[in-house]
Amino acid sequence: MTELDPVRRALSDRGCPEAVVQGGLDGLIRRWQMTVDSVVAVYALSLDDYLNDMDLRDALAVVLPLADEDEGRVARERLEQIDALFRSVTVATGCLWGEDVEEDDALDPSREWWYYRRPMQLNSEFADDLVAWGLMDEGDA
Numbered sequence: 001m002t003e004l005d006p007v008r009r010a011l012s013d014r015g016c017p018e019a020v021v022q023g024g025l026d027g028l029i030r031r032w033q034m035t036v037d038s039v040v041a042v043y044a045l046s047l048d049d050y051l052n053d054m055d056l057r058d059a060l061a062v063v064l065p066l067a068d069e070d071e072g073r074v075a076r077e078r079l080e081q082i083d084a085l086f087r088s089v090t091v092a093t094g095c096l097w098g099e100d101v102e103e104d105d106a107l108d109p110s111r112e113w114w115y116y117r118r119p120m121q122l123n124s125e126f127a128d129d130l131v132a133w134g135l136m137d138e139g140d141a
Helices: 006-013 018-040 047-066 069-088 099-104 122-132
Strands: 091-092 117-120
Touching: 006 018, 006 047, 018 047, 018 069, 047 069, 047 122, 069 091, 117 122
Parallel strands: none
Antiparallel strands: 091 117
8 A cells, every 4th residue: 555645644643535635735726716716617516515625625724734844835825826716706694604613613713704604696595505504684685
């Protein structure tokens, strides 16, 4: 069995799918870029799907410090650009996981900020999910 680099090992330890593990840091960055591109184009999926996509960004936060110096520098530069775009097409909200998960997992909006932002442009299913979770007023949907 081939030994995994620290990034892939951490992804495996998190229980990420094999395709994510094999993609490593560069693959995570590409997936995050695709997610942000889908938010720019009006996110077409549900809140559950969006939370899965935000877990990509969370995984990036965990594994980026494990990358070697050169790979980490390049990834941080790309990530800063992608995150800036994400922030420009999203708005602040309460924790998308809800208060119980926020408390149990000690989520913090200054640290895990991606779990506290929602797309500006919403499809009706996503808007309905946010209203149902109390994260958006019905009149804003």
